[in-house]
Amino acid sequence: MPTWTALSQAQGRDRAEALADACEDLAPEPVGSGVFEIEDGSDRWEVGVYFTQAPDEIALALLAASQGAQPFVISELPEVDWVAHVRRELSPVSAGRFFVHGSHDADKVPEGAEALCIEAAMAFGTGHHDTTKGCLLAFDRILTAGEVPHRVADIGCGTAVLAMAAARTVHGVVLASDIDPVAVETAQANVLANGLDGRVECVLAEGFHHPVLDGAAPYDLIFANILKQPLIQIAPDMARHLAPGGRAILSGILVAQADEVAAAYADAGIALERRDDLGDWSTLVVRKS
Structure with a gap:
């Protein structure tokens, strides 16, 4: 059509x-x-x-x-079979120990990799975008340094690829939230498809406004791969929900916006620890003092 x-x-x-x-x-x-x-x-x-x-x-x-x-x-x-197109165009993505792929590429998973399967029909947030890949790389560096967070949340989770990456590598239940009910349904489907039922809990919420998210705080690590303005708006809430010494991995930020976002978090008591740019996008790792 x-x-x-x-x-x-x-x-x-x-x-x-x-x-x-x-x-x-x-x-x-x-x-x-x-x-x-x-x-x-x-x-x-x-x-x-x-x-x-x-x-x-x-x-x-x-x-x-x-x-x-x-x-x-x-x-x-024009009429296009977008699922078939995405399958042809999107090759698997390797980000540190994580390997993100569609089911049609399941035979390509390297030995020892933490595999995350996201179907082509759910391509947004699979790791092919530099914001998601940047978050996975930042998380991998934290794990490689020997720091394993115990309480993790993924705010604005989309397909829940970041929450599932955490569930593959940490103990306990990872919380994933999104403001979009379709995203929450997609996240739940992905959690089941990856055999992580009971390891990731998906909730419909704006920011941290949900009793499950409040009740599990404070967090050692929070992912927030959203956009500049929402990231700035939730900075005070982020500070309240992070444990002392806890980190947040932030993305969805254009390179030109990174300084403004970092300044908003510094004002909230969460200092910039590391910044990495991939293409036009920045990933910030910030830490609560």
Whole structure:
């Protein structure tokens, strides 16, 4: 089935959300919409609207103008078997002792590696993105130094690949949370597929706002592979939930944003211990004093 995308940009979150909401009443009706901050400090937001029938270009233009947004750019996407495409394009990823692969590459797992299987249909957060790979490498270095955390949480877990990496290498139950119910379902499915039922507990939560997360604190290690602004917002909560001497591994941060995030954590009493850049992305290891 062909699909169409309509993309615009608006100044400020309120205008972007109002535009996305207005698009829901279009005919033909969109099958989905989303609002995403453009992480360049400009307070510009991208609005994406998705259709399975050709959209009404005039109606979209009028809605964009009503919010002072840029005109929509409309594109028709060809029919693609994305799962098959991802299987062809995404080779396994080695990050220290961890080896992330799809089930079609299970025969490629090196001897002695900690294997994590994520299906191609669930490709976001598999380790192929430099943010996830950076987190796995940072965690591997901590383990190699002989420091094994006992209480671990993965905030904004996505597919739970980081939580599962911890469950492969530490004792106890690792907690994984996400604000998106689809991500939580995906995480739970991955935990079962990797034989880690009972080792990783997945919960729906915004940040640390869940009794299970509160009850298990303080943590020796917290993963947070999200985005700059959410990372800054949860810095005080991170400080409250980390044990003295505990670390957080932070990513989802563009190289140009790393200093700002590190400064926010330093203000919260969590000092930068190490920074590593992979491509356009930074991974920060910070430690509570």
